[in-house]
Amino acid sequence: MVKHLLWPLYRLKDDYRLRPIFHHLAAWAALLALILEINLAPSGLQPPTERPYLRYFLIVVLALTIILPLAARSPERKAKILAKDNFYAAAITLLNILNIVTSKYTLIPAIFFPAPDRIIAVLFEDFNYLILVCLFSSGKLLVTGFFSGALAGLVTGVAIGFSKPAAYWLNPLIKILGPIPPTAWIPIVLVAFPTTWAGAVFLIALSVWFPTSVMTSSGILNVQNAYFEVSSALGAKRVYQIFMVGIPAAMPLIFTGLFSGACSSFLTLMTAEMVGVKSGIGWYINWQREMLSYSNVYAGLIIIAFSFYSLITLFFKVRDRVLVWQKGMIKW
Amino acid sequence: MVSATLDTSQGVIDIKGVSKNFPHPDGSEVKALSQVELTVSGGEFVSLIGPSGCGKSTLLRLIAGLDKATTGTLELDGQTIDGPSAERGLAFQNPYLFPWLNIYNNVAFGLRARRVYKRLKSMVGQYLELVGLGKFGQVYPHHLSGGMAQRASLARALINEPRVLLLDEPLGALDAFTRMNMQDEILRIRSEKRITMIMVTHDVDEAIYLSDRVIIMTPGPGKVEKILAVPLTRPRARNTPDFLSLRSRILEILNFAGRLDEPAYQI
Ligand SMILES: Nc1ncnc2c1ncn2[C@@H]1O[C@H](COP(=O)(O)OP(=O)(O)OP(=O)(O)O)[C@@H](O)[C@H]1O
Ligand SMILES: [Mg+2]
Numbered sequence: 001m002v003k004h005l006l007w008p009l010y011r012l013k014d015d016y017r018l019r020p021i022f023h024h025l026a027a028w029a030a031l032l033a034l035i036l037e038i039n040l041a042p043s044g045l046q047p048p049t050e051r052p053y054l055r056y057f058l059i060v061v062l063a064l065t066i067i068l069p070l071a072a073r074s075p076e077r078k079a080k081i082l083a084k085d086n087f088y089a090a091a092i093t094l095l096n097i098l099n100i101v102t103s104k105y106t107l108i109p110a111i112f113f114p115a116p117d118r119i120i121a122v123l124f125e126d127f128n129y130l131i132l133v134c135l136f137s138s139g140k141l142l143v144t145g146f147f148s149g150a151l152a153g154l155v156t157g158v159a160i161g162f163s164k165p166a167a168y169w170l171n172p173l174i175k176i177l178g179p180i181p182p183t184a185w186i187p188i189v190l191v192a193f194p195t196t197w198a199g200a201v202f203l204i205a206l207s208v209w210f211p212t213s214v215m216t217s218s219g220i221l222n223v224q225n226a227y228f229e230v231s232s233a234l235g236a237k238r239v240y241q242i243f244m245v246g247i248p249a250a251m252p253l254i255f256t257g258l259f260s261g262a263c264s265s266f267l268t269l270m271t272a273e274m275v276g277v278k279s280g281i282g283w284y285i286n287w288q289r290e291m292l293s294y295s296n297v298y299a300g301l302i303i304i305a306f307s308f309y310s311l312i313t314l315f316f317k318v319r320d321r322v323l324v325w326q327k328g329m330i331k332w
Numbered sequence: 333m334v335s336a337t338l339d340t341s342q343g344v345i346d347i348k349g350v351s352k353n354f355p356h357p358d359g360s361e362v363k364a365l366s367q368v369e370l371t372v373s374g375g376e377f378v379s380l381i382g383p384s385g386c387g388k389s390t391l392l393r394l395i396a397g398l399d400k401a402t403t404g405t406l407e408l409d410g411q412t413i414d415g416p417s418a419e420r421g422l423a424f425q426n427p428y429l430f431p432w433l434n435i436y437n438n439v440a441f442g443l444r445a446r447r448v449y450k451r452l453k454s455m456v457g458q459y460l461e462l463v464g465l466g467k468f469g470q471v472y473p474h475h476l477s478g479g480m481a482q483r484a485s486l487a488r489a490l491i492n493e494p495r496v497l498l499l500d501e502p503l504g505a506l507d508a509f510t511r512m513n514m515q516d517e518i519l520r521i522r523s524e525k526r527i528t529m530i531m532v533t534h535d536v537d538e539a540i541y542l543s544d545r546v547i548i549m550t551p552g553p554g555k556v557e558k559i560l561a562v563p564l565t566r567p568r569a570r571n572t573p574d575f576l577s578l579r580s581r582i583l584e585i586l587n588f589a590g591r592l593d594e595p596a597y598q599i
Contacts, residue, residue, distance in 0.1 A: 229398050230428045235418030235492060236445035244445070248432040325432045325472045 026088035027065040033096035034058040036104075043106040046115040053120035054099060061092060114295035122299035130284070130303055138280035139307075141197065142269050145204025149265070150258055153209040157216020157257075161250070162242055167217075174213060182207040182264065183271045190276055200272035207268040208261035215257025219250025252326060255319045262315060266308055281307075340374035342409060343495035343528035345395060347371070350404030351553075352390050363553030364390040368404070370547065370556060374495075377522060377529045379539035380547045383586065387554025388532040392498050395530065396422050408496060418446055421489030425501040427481040429473035435484050436460070436469035442492040459487040462521065479510040483517070490525065499531040503538065515541055519566075536582050540575060541568055548585050558585055 037054055065088065072078035095116060101107050103115035123130070156174070159166035182203045193199035223246055231245045247254075273282030281300055288296035352365040365387040372378050380388040393399045394406055397416040406413040408420065416422075429438050440456045443449040460466050463483035473481060482502060489497060502518075503511045515538060522529060533539050539546045543562050550557040560582065564574055 224428075226424065226426070226428045227430065229396075229416065230422060230424075231430075231441065231445065232416040233396055233398075233418070233420065233422035234442040234445050234488065236441075240445050244441075245430070248430070251432065325434075325474075327472075 024065060024069065024082075024085065026085050026092060027062060029089040029092040029096070030058055030062040030065055033092055033099070034062060036096060037099060040100065040104045042103050042115075045106040045110045046103055046118065049117045049121040050125075051121070052117070053124060054103075054115075054117045057116075057120055058092075111292060112294050114298065118295040119298045119302070122295050123302065126296070126299065130281070130299065134279065134281045134284045134300075135303060135307060138269060138273065138282065141200055141272075141277065141280060142204060142265060145201045145269070146208050146262065146265050148201065149205030149208030149261060150212055152205060153212025153257065153261065154216055154254070156209065156213035157250075157254070158220065158242060158247065160213070160217035161220025161246060170213075174210065178210040178214065182268045186272070186275060196272075196276040196278070200269070200277050203272055204265045204268050207264040208258070211260040211264065212254070212257040215253045215260075216250060219253030219257075220246045222253070223249040252323060255323065259315065259319075262311070270304070343372075343374040344409050345370070345372040345496060345528065345530070346405075346407040346410075347391075347395070348405050348407075350391075350394060350401045350406060352387070352394060352399065353402045365394075365401075366553035366555050368554075368556055370559075372528055372530060374528055375526050376545065377531070377543050378545045378547055379543040380530065380532045380549060381534070381536065381539050381582065381586075382549035382554075382557070383551055385554070386549040386551035388549055389500055390554065391549075392500050392530065392532055395496070396420055396498050418442060418492040419495050421492060421494035421497045423482070423485045423489050423497070423499050423502045425504040427473075427485035429476075429481055429484055429488070431473050434470050434472050435465060435476070438473065438484055439469075439487045439491055441488060446492065455491055459491045462490070462524070463487040463517070477510075478506055479514060482506065482514060486518075486521065490521065490527075493525075494527060496528045496530065499529065501532050501534065504534065511535075511538075518542065536579055536586075537570060539582070540564070540578050541570060546582060548582060 034055065037058060042048070065085075069078055069081050069085075072081055099116050102110070102113050103117060156170055160170050160174075161167075185203060185206065189199035189203055190196065193202060227245050227249060228241055231241050236244065269280075270282040273280040274286040277283060281304055285297050285300040285304075288294075288300065347368055347370040350365060350368040351363070353361040354364055356362045368387075368391060380391060382388060390399070394401050395408075395413065397413050397420065400414075413420070429435070430441065433441065436456055439459055440449060440453070443452050443455065456469075457466070460469055463486055465480060465483055465487065468476070468480065468484075473484070476484065482505075486502070503514050506514060518529075519542065531539075531542065540562055546560045546562060547556055548558045548560065549555065560578070562578065564572070564578075569575065
C-alpha cells in the first residue's frame, strides 16, 4: 500500500518488483556535495588552498560511486558493493556538512577546524614527507616492537603452559608486571635505554607481550588432555606435541591475545612518539599541534586511521587463513 | 603392511595381578581395579563389559600406558608397558580428531609423529579407503557425521599398524543403524589387518557379535567376574538361539552381580 502511495519514488525493475529510485544514494550524495561546493561562496575566514582539492576529491568519489557498481564482474560482487551504498552516502554527506560548516559559513573556529580543502591539501602536498618519512619510521618501530613482543609472548605462554617450573616463576611476574600500562614505564625507559628508539621498541614489545603470553598459556592449559593422550598413543613425543597439538589447539586464543596486543601497541607507539622518539606520525601530529597547524594534525590522524585500519584488516585476513578449520565456529 | 595371515605370536597382552587405586577427595582410596588377571592372545577380539564404574576404562588406559598400575604388571609380547606407544592404538567414544587438521592430516598424524611420513605417505590414502573416507581427505572434522568421524579416528589409529587396538566404547555415541554398520566395518578391518582388539562396550549384543571372548567385570572394587568364550561361527547372525542364550547368560551374570553390590544394573 505504502509503496503504491510513494509510487513516484519507485520504479519497475526487470523482475517487475518495485525498487527505490535512489538506489545509488552514494553517487547522489557526492553529486550534491559537489554542487554545493561549487555554488556556495567560501566565508573567506579559512586560508585558501592552491588548488580546489575538495572538488577534485568529490569528482573522483562521484566517478567511483558510479563506476564501481557498474564495473563489478559478478552479481555477488555488485551486491556486495551496493550493500555498503548507504554507508558511503552517509559518509559523503557528513563531509558535505563539514565543508559547509567550516569552509562556507565557518561556524566553528577556523584555526582548530580547518576546511576539508586544507586537509586534503596537506595530504597532497606533504604526501612524501608524511608517508616516506613519518609513516615509514612509525612502521619500522611498530613492526620491530610487535614481532619481538609477540615472539616473547608466545615463548612465555608456551613455557607456562607446558612446564610447571616455568609457570611457578613466570606467572607471578606476568600478574605483577602485566597490568602496568606500558606507557607508565616511560620515565624509566627514557633513562635506562641507550636510545629512545630502543626504549620505544621495548615498550611496544611489552604491550604485545603481556596479552599474548596470558592468552597463549591459558589456551594451552585449556586444551583437552585427551588430545595429548591420543597424540602420544600415535607416537608423538613431547616436543612434537607442543608444536603440533598444544600450539595449534591454542591458536584461537593466541590470536585473541595478539589482537589486544596489537591494539595496545598502537597506543604505546603514538605515546612513545609524542613524548620521546623524535620521528614518526605521532611525533608529527604533536609537532604540528604545537605550531597550531591543525590541518596537518588532521592529515596525520587520517593517515593513522587508514594505516591502523589496514593493519587490523590484514590481521583478520591472516587469522582467518590460519583458523580456516574453525570456519563457522567463531565470530568476533 | 601387516600380512593377512593370522600371526598369533604378535599382540599378546599379559595382565598379571593388576590393581589400580585412585585417591578420593575425602582422603580415602577408590579401588578402581583389584587383582586383574587376563591374557589376550594375538589377533584375538575381546570385549570388556560391565556396569558403570567397574573399571573398564581404567583397565584400557593401563594397557594404553596412559596411567600406571598401582600393583601388578602389564606386558605386550613380553615387554612391560610403561607408557603410551604407537604399537598400541587408541580410539575413544569421542573420536577426538584434531579439529585444526583436515581428515587427511589427521590420519597422517601418526606417520608424521614417527617421522616416517615421507617414506610411507601412500598409506594415508590406503587407510582413508579402508574406512571408506577416500573422498573426504580435504574436509575438516566438524563437517563429518559421528560415524564418519569415528571411522577417521580408527584410520588414524590403524595407520601406525599397531599390534593392539584399544577401543573405549567407540560406537557408544552412534545411532543403532550406524552402529551396526560400524560393527561390520570393524570386523572387516580386523579380517584385513589381523590385530588384537580390546573393546569396552555397554552393549551385550555388540560384545557377542564381535568378540572371541567377553570379559565380564563387576564394580566395588572393579574386578574380572567371568570370562565367556563366544563359540559362534563367523559371520554371525544376531538372532540365532545360540546368540540369544549367550546373551541371557551375560545379562544374568550382570544382574546377579548388580544385586550383590550397588543397585541393579539395567540394560
Ligand atoms: N582419574 C580418576 N581419579 C579418580 N577416580 C577415578 C579416576 N578414573 C576413574 N576413577 C574411578 O575408578 C572407578 C572406575 O572407573 P572407570 O572409568 O574405569 O569405569 P568404567 O567401567 O569405564 O565406567 P563407565 O562404564 O561409566 O565408563 C570409578 O569409581 C571412578 O570413579
Ligand atoms: Mg568408561
